[in-house]
Amino acid sequence: MSAAESVLTDGPQRVAGSDGVPLSRRLSTRLLRSELRLIAGRRRNQMGLLVLAAVPVFIAVAVRISSPREGRGPDFLSSITSNGLFVPIAALSVELGLFLPLAIAMLAGDAVAGEANLGTLRYLLTVPVGRTRLLVTKYVSLLIGAVWGVAVVVLAGAIAGIALFGTGPMLTLSGTEISFGSAVWRVVLVSLYIAVGLAALGAVGLFISTLTEQPLAATVALMIFTILSWIADSVPQISWLHPWLLVDQWMAFGDLLRDPPFWDNIAQGLRVDLAYVVVFWLLAWARFAGKDITS
Amino acid sequence: MTHRLDHLQTSVPGGDLAIATRGLTKRFGARAAVDDLDLVVPRGSVYGFLGPNGSGKTTTIRMLLGLVRPSAGTSSLLGQPIPQGAQVVLPRVGSLVEGPAFHPYLSGRANLQRLDAADLTADPRTSRQRIDAALDRVGLLATAGKRYRAYSLGMRQRLAIAAALLMPRELLVLDEPTNGLDPQGTREVRHLVASLASDGTTVFVSSHLLSEVEQMCTHLGVMSDGRLVAQGSTTEVRGGSEPTARVLTEQPTAAVRIMTELGLGGVEAVPGGVRGTPIGVAPEEIVAALVEGGVGVKEFTVTSPSLEDLFVALTGEGFDVSG
Ligand SMILES: Nc1ncnc2c1ncn2[C@@H]1O[C@H](COP(=O)(O)OP(=O)(O)OP(=O)(O)O)[C@@H](O)[C@H]1O
Ligand SMILES: [Mg+2]
Numbered sequence: 001m002s003a004a005e006s007v008l009t010d011g012p013q014r015v016a017g018s019d020g021v022p023l024s025r026r027l028s029t030r031l032l033r034s035e036l037r038l039i040a041g042r043r044r045n046q047m048g049l050l051v052l053a054a055v056p057v058f059i060a061v062a063v064r065i066s067s068p069r070e071g072r073g074p075d076f077l078s079s080i081t082s083n084g085l086f087v088p089i090a091a092l093s094v095e096l097g098l099f100l101p102l103a104i105a106m107l108a109g110d111a112v113a114g115e116a117n118l119g120t121l122r123y124l125l126t127v128p129v130g131r132t133r134l135l136v137t138k139y140v141s142l143l144i145g146a147v148w149g150v151a152v153v154v155l156a157g158a159i160a161g162i163a164l165f166g167t168g169p170m171l172t173l174s175g176t177e178i179s180f181g182s183a184v185w186r187v188v189l190v191s192l193y194i195a196v197g198l199a200a201l202g203a204v205g206l207f208i209s210t211l212t213e214q215p216l217a218a219t220v221a222l223m224i225f226t227i228l229s230w231i232a233d234s235v236p237q238i239s240w241l242h243p244w245l246l247v248d249q250w251m252a253f254g255d256l257l258r259d260p261p262f263w264d265n266i267a268q269g270l271r272v273d274l275a276y277v278v279v280f281w282l283l284a285w286a287r288f289a290g291k292d293i294t295s
Numbered sequence: 296m297t298h299r300l301d302h303l304q305t306s307v308p309g310g311d312l313a314i315a316t317r318g319l320t321k322r323f324g325a326r327a328a329v330d331d332l333d334l335v336v337p338r339g340s341v342y343g344f345l346g347p348n349g350s351g352k353t354t355t356i357r358m359l360l361g362l363v364r365p366s367a368g369t370s371s372l373l374g375q376p377i378p379q380g381a382q383v384v385l386p387r388v389g390s391l392v393e394g395p396a397f398h399p400y401l402s403g404r405a406n407l408q409r410l411d412a413a414d415l416t417a418d419p420r421t422s423r424q425r426i427d428a429a430l431d432r433v434g435l436l437a438t439a440g441k442r443y444r445a446y447s448l449g450m451r452q453r454l455a456i457a458a459a460l461l462m463p464r465e466l467l468v469l470d471e472p473t474n475g476l477d478p479q480g481t482r483e484v485r486h487l488v489a490s491l492a493s494d495g496t497t498v499f500v501s502s503h504l505l506s507e508v509e510q511m512c513t514h515l516g517v518m519s520d521g522r523l524v525a526q527g528s529t530t531e532v533r534g535g536s537e538p539t540a541r542v543l544t545e546q547p548t549a550a551v552r553i554m555t556e557l558g559l560g561g562v563e564a565v566p567g568g569v570r571g572t573p574i575g576v577a578p579e580e581i582v583a584a585l586v587e588g589g590v591g592v593k594e595f596t597v598t599s600p601s602l603e604d605l606f607v608a609l610t611g612e613g614f615d616v617s618g
């Protein structure tokens with residue numbers, strides 16, 4: 001019986017569930033915060049964030065060094081480099097292929113398989129943490145991890161880009177110029193779109209994580225899934241499959257940099273992301289809810 | 296020789312039992328790791344759950360805590376059916392299952408904080424005091440800031456016990472709690488169990504270290520190859536086995552004759568003397584009869600078999616793990 005039900009059946013004077021836990025504490029975020037501390041405190045994850053942040057800095061410096069002096073190069077390049085925000089965009093498109101999925105895969109491997117491997121899963125479950133609550137907490141922390149990873153790339157890119165190239169107007173993919181202020185919004189939209197895609201990948205990872213007790217196996221399996229998806233997406237002979245692939249519309253974030261933004265592919269991408277979240281979340285739940293914990 | 300407390304099960308409603316199982320069975324593939332188990336653990340008891348390696352103790356405990364789904368049978372914890380009532384009852388149950396398990400790169404204290412954060416029934420405002428009290432109780436307060444990976448086996452075991460004591464508990468389920476502890480640690484755990492039991496906490500403790508179980512348990516259950524072969528209060532379980540009278544003498548033949556005439560069972564000559572099972576014969580009667588018959592008695596002893604002997608008798612001599 002959930003707290004909500006007991007409120008309905010027992011009247012408003014009783015807000016505790018059958019196990020005497022008050023509703024306010026039932027909605028407690030302590031476990032989620034503890035989970036986030038665990039993720040953030042892990043040395044490996046900190047190193048991963050450093051790598052994610054190094055890519056945009058590297059791009060910014062490389063472009064700065066190789067780009068011709070003011071006024072002497074082609075107009076096109078100089079108009080791109082008049083606004084530093086091209087750096088986070090370029091970094092995202094580079095990292096979306098491998099690094100960002102890898103970051104999600106590592107977190108997903110830790111989520112359930114990692115706890116099973118350490119044996120801490122049995123102690124969490126006997127605290128008790130309900131299996132659904134644990135899965136929700138693990139998934140929410142994966143979502144936060146995805147946003148976190150993207151934010152690190154974008155912030156590092158924005159800082160490096162603005163420092164080296166300034167805050168001039170941005171050239172859209174349609175060839176028009178938009179102000180720095182609206183460029184910032186475009187970058188935020190791109191980041192959110194990519195984070196949603198990674199969150200969908202996280203749902204796949206969560207499911208895989210419930211299948212094994214080896215976190216590395218879960219990480220590798222999710223990377224294989226990602227890479228196979230990219231490969232399948234690049235083979236025109238199986239174009240009928242493409243709309244079903246998670247990564248198919250990931251690179252469509254460029255459409256958000258048109259003037260005006262082109263929404264069709266973005267909407268299609270979000271639909272696929274959502275479908276993957278629902279399907280794989282249910283699979284993960286079905287698998288985990290009745291699983292024998294023998295680790 | 297199975298001692299089932301059937302009378303207890305029928306006369307006492309299930310709610311008064313800390314743990315009750317009926318026909319509890321777990322099969323891994325074709326092999327039953329736990330087979331048709333009827334556990335009866337009264338509230339307030341210290342129940343020693345004995346059995347050799349691989350006899351199904353940990354698997355039973357996993358089923359009791361809702362970690363593993365039984366293949367057949369039912370179980371209840373503090374009157375709540377498992378696994379349906381697990382969320383309701385587990386906050387009142389502290390447990391240690393198959394050894395300690397913590398995050399290696401977190402400190403002992405941080406690991407306890409994590410478990411406390413996971414508990415919806417735990418008041419965050421008292422978290423610090425409760426964690427300190429639990430650490431203090433197992434003697435880890437001074438090393439609480441060390442990373443878990445730097446802990447020794449005994450320190451890890453202590454931390455796991457501390458985790459079971461984070462909240463006030465009505466029942467403790469401890470799977471081999473003294474595994475890896477030094478003699479002081481073992482004695483402290485025994486004292487800890489005794490002091491918890493005197494507060495009314497029921498303790499269900501699995502072990503294959505018979506000596507320690509013998510000293511602290513009011514009730515015993517003995518597992519062998521997935522089955523419960525004996526269960527009851529410690530005296531009941533021990534009562535099922537007969538004592539042995541042993542005479543050291545130079546005249547074994549005469550002693551055998553006299554003891555057989557007295558009605559002792561299984562009288563036989565052994566190196567240096569004679570032994571037999573006195574049924575309804577007082578020890579002093581035996582000595583008097585021997586002396587009267589002119590047998591020189593160097594030494595006379597009546598011993599109850601140690602739990603160790605009983606254990607071996609119940610579970611078999613073999614060293615090989617069955618499976
Ligand atoms: N996940 C599993 N898959 C298959 N068999 C298992 C599994 N877990 C336990 N078993 C088997 O069940 C039997 C009982 O194991 P269990 O761990 O319950 O024994 P135990 O009494 O706790 O032993 P020990 O004293 O060594 O801890 C063993 O034969 C073991 O091989
Ligand atoms: Mg065991």
